[in-house]
Amino acid sequence: MDLKSLTLLVEIIDAGNLSEAARRLKVSRANISYHLSRLEQSIGLQLVRRTTRRIEPTEIGLRLYEHGRAIRNELLAAQESVSSLGQSLQGRVRVSVPSGYGQWVMADWLLDFKRLYPGIVLDVMFENRVEDLMRDEVDIAVRVMSEPPQNLVARDMGVLRYVACVSAAYAQEHGVPEQLSDLRTAPLITAAVVGRQLRVAAYLDEERHEVLLEPTLISENFLFLRQAVLAGLGVGLVPDYLVQDDVRQGTLVTALDAWRLSIFGTNMYMLYMPDHHHTRATSTFIDFMLARARTAEVDCAPCPSNTHS
Known part of the structure; x- marks a missing residue:
């Protein structure tokens, strides 16, 4: 087994099926299937279970996948460190924010972040859906909810009233x-x-x-x-x-x-995958937004009473 084969296994499992993996890697599905079969033959064990729509890792496949992700993330971090030497902070941050809170409160934070880091491409989606929050095209999601999903890292951004x-x-x-x-x-x-x-x-x-x-x-x-x-x-x-x-x-x-x-919960959370590799751009974005949220929480007292009598 070599590093290229291990990386291929990670891409396949992340994609969820061979066709999607082929699309992401810009090769044919037959090519992906061939190399996966060769990897399984070299190990002598089945690494994924194939169905008509999805693939699921076997126990040994999942173990190799976890090792492969760790190695790939370390390589990405090393490549980023080398490429960023002597340059301003660059990269891409893909974030999903609630339509109301995102436009009314976070918009100024997002614009301030962009002014501070002009080299970062900021890709912002305004949406409220909760199901399948962390899709492949999203690095970070911000949502209002009572309890965050247990499979995601949840950073508290304050109380919503x-x-x-x-x-x-x-x-x-x-x-x-x-x-x-x-x-x-x-x-x-x-x-x-x-x-x-x-x-x-x-x-x-x-x-x-x-x-x-x-x-x-x-x-x-x-x-x-x-x-x-x-x-x-x-x-x-x-x-x-x-x-x-x-x-x-x-x-x-x-x-x-x-x-x-x-109605939907009393807390705002920033959510992301626990094992997702964070580029310097993404880590900087997370720290910046959490700091702004803490400042807003301190500055923003509950809505003043103006009850009609």
């Missing part, structure tokens, strides 16, 4: 929710997950309550949700960062301020 709020005109005409149960019947404006019932978890003096919601206006675009609340179309249940300025200015008023509200 939700508020119930309405426009000043709506409050004057219809009043505001006074009881948690009022959210069941109010014209509710919020985000939702397709195919999943929407529930709000609410905490009062550490006692947890839960209410099933039936929104009348739903969107993943939080800027649109803010516009809808400002237009007086109902009660917004949105993250506080989205409406803090509006509450301070008095154009929106909050309700149920004694409650701590949560």
Whole structure:
């Protein structure tokens, strides 16, 4: 067994099937299959189990894969160290951020990072999906959730607070929710997950309550949700960062301020694979974003109360 064969095994298992491995390596599928068979023959053991759609490593295949990944990552680190000598920091960082928090809060952080490191290619996706977070085209994902997946490294980026709020005109005409149960019947404006019932978890003096919601206006675009609340179309249940300025200015008023509200979770996490090789660009990005998140957490007090009475 040589290093080239071991690297090939890593690429095949990472790809999930021979066709995808061939596409990534820009060779034919037959070529990949031939070299994999030669490697298995030289060892005398089956390294992967082939199905019509995917391949799965055998026990010995998984062991070799783990060794191969470690070796490949060390080689990548060595190559990067050599190529970066005497140069500004370069590389590519592929990151997936939530559509609302990413645009409203993280956008300035991302732009500041790009100004500081112009040689780094920053590839940013604004999306909210949770399933299959760490796809091959993503190095880092930022998500709001109650508990991060156990198979990923999760770095805490702070607490996310939700508020119930309405426009000043709506409050004057219809009043505001006074009881948690009022959210069941109010014209509710919020985000939702397709195919999943929407529930709000609410905490009062550490006692947890839960209410099933039936929104009348739903969107993943939080800027649109803010516009809808400002237009007086109902009660917004949105993250506080989205409406803090509006509450301070008095154009929106909050309700149920004694409650701590949560829909998708109360924490923001930065997620990445535990065994993923981090280039200097990626490591620098992680450190930069975590530092900005810590600063924002210190500077950002809970949304000030401006409850309509």
